[in-house]
Amino acid sequence: MDEIVRINSDLPPLRRLPLAGRAGEVYDGILKAVLDHRLMPGMKLSEDEVGAVFGVSRTVVRAALQALAFEGIAEIFPNRGAFVAKPSTETAKQVFEARALIEPELAANAAGRLSPEDLEGLRQHIEREHAALHAENQGEAIALSGAFHIRIAELSGQAVLTGFVRELISQSSLIVALYWTRRETTCESDDHGALMEAFSAGDSALARSVMRDHIERLRDGLDLTDRETRPVSIAEALGRVMA
Known part of the structure; x- marks a missing residue:
């Protein structure tokens, strides 16, 4: 069975990649922000901005983003960076x-x-x-x-x-x-x-x-139509999670 690491007791373990320490905290914070409608699909996940919110290095943020991409929650594009996935x-x-x-x-x-x-x-x-x-x-x-x-x-x-x-x-x-x-x-x-x-x-x-x-x-129960969403900053979205 795939190894599951549970970092945040408020969220059940959905991830399959071992991820501990601060990278796990960043992963759980971003995931919760997505599920709480704080970070909307298609939003850019700037390594610098995320790192500033969590007080961690870009290396730590990058590990969390890679795990999120592995689970299909984020997408990473060469020379463009990471974005919250936006399923059609x-x-x-x-x-x-x-x-x-x-x-x-x-x-x-x-x-x-x-x-x-x-x-x-x-x-x-x-x-x-x-x-x-x-x-x-x-x-x-x-x-x-x-x-x-x-x-x-x-x-x-x-x-x-x-x-x-x-x-x-x-x-x-x-x-x-x-x-x-x-x-x-x-x-x-x-x-x-x-x-x-x-x-x-x-x-x-x-x-x-x-x-x-x-x-x-x-x-x-899903409304499978494309909708406009209100723009929100990384700091605002993740700030609510970290508060």
Whole structure:
């Protein structure tokens, strides 16, 4: 299984690259700013500006940006620098189509494999997700929702497909941050609860059906149209995160 380093307890571990110390702090701060709609897709991530906000060197910032690029959260262009990734509407559609193909089968596999400890861990995760939603912490709610799906994939025992799901979830988190239209897009609906019922019963067919419907609802809750966004500075966006 890919190594996961958890630096910030407010965000679940979505990254696959080992990243500790100040670089991990920069990574988590930028990710949270993206999910909280502070840093918008397409925005330039100046190494000097980011470094000034966090009080770190360009080398540290560069390591964080490379990890973000590996997860699809940022894009790095030669001679231009790093930018928050901006998935097109077509990419967004393809990401959710891929999730609809893969995740129902992983949910079905997981349904027959979960131990009482696994089920309790998933229940606790849902409780954290609901708490984030009720506290209107949108960034944490998006991240927790993604981590819930990753955990189901891990519990399915399908390591190769779990890797695909990790990549798709990273892209989905950015897509939801850009295109969501209502709170339940972050899985506030009863879908996760319905999945838990299927898992508790060991009902693979039901888990497959619930997950398929759930992914379709997630997709339908997105407004896949290009929109203008208000310009914001790096200092303003990350300053809110670091405060």
